[in-house]
Amino acid sequence: MYVRLFSAVWLLICAGLAVRAWSFQAPFAYDPVGPRAFPLLLLGLMGAGSLWLLIKPGLLEQQLHLPSVKRAALCVLALVVYALLFEPLGFVLSTALATFAMGLLFTGRLLPCVVSGALMGSLLFGLFDLVLDVPLPLGLFKAFVES
Structure with a gap:
């Protein structure tokens, strides 16, 4: 139960941070990818992991x-x-x-x-x-x- 609660809260946090990261704008072009690609990639991976734990939490009970x-x-x-x-x-x-x-x-x-x-x-x-x-x-x- 605690695993599902944690993963649901973490998924909401990841979604909120992704909305915030989407608006990142650099005042100058320091790399071709831009400042928001890395945070969005990490948040997407963390969100996918949270979603997996929300659906199948039994793997952590081992x-x-x-x-x-x-x-x-x-x-x-x-x-x-x-x-x-x-x-x-x-x-x-x-x-x-x-x-x-x-x-x-x-x-x-x-x-x-x-x-x-x-x-x-x-x-x-x-x-x-x-x-x-x-x-x-x-x-x-x-x-x-x-x-």
């Missing part, structure tokens, strides 16, 4: 598996550290470290996690910066670019 809870908590911690390091280290390094940490959390081997982290950071930077023209923080690489 016994919690302690190692899974620990892994989920470490995953959230890794994402918080990623957000904190995003500006100081820059997109490439922080994304590489976050990808490496996620790979290890999900039982990846050390060398493939290092390689995939480096590839993910650099290829995503190339995609966003060069192809989509979305400015990303350079962090520690700023000194190399400005030289």
Whole structure:
């Protein structure tokens, strides 16, 4: 019962925030997608999850598996550290470290996690910066670019 109540309230919150996000206007064009695409995408995903829990709440009534809870908590911690390091280290390094940490959390081997982290950071930077023209923080690489 509490799961359905929570998901119904969360669905209403997502709908209200989506209405508010729809009116986002940037005073200048800083990326081609615009400021409202990302919040609307996240709110749509959260709303879909809330709707799923509203219809089928029985999936959460199962016994919690302690190692899974620990892994989920470490995953959230890794994402918080990623957000904190995003500006100081820059997109490439922080994304590489976050990808490496996620790979290890999900039982990846050390060398493939290092390689995939480096590839993910650099290829995503190339995609966003060069192809989509979305400015990303350079962090520690700023000194190399400005030289």
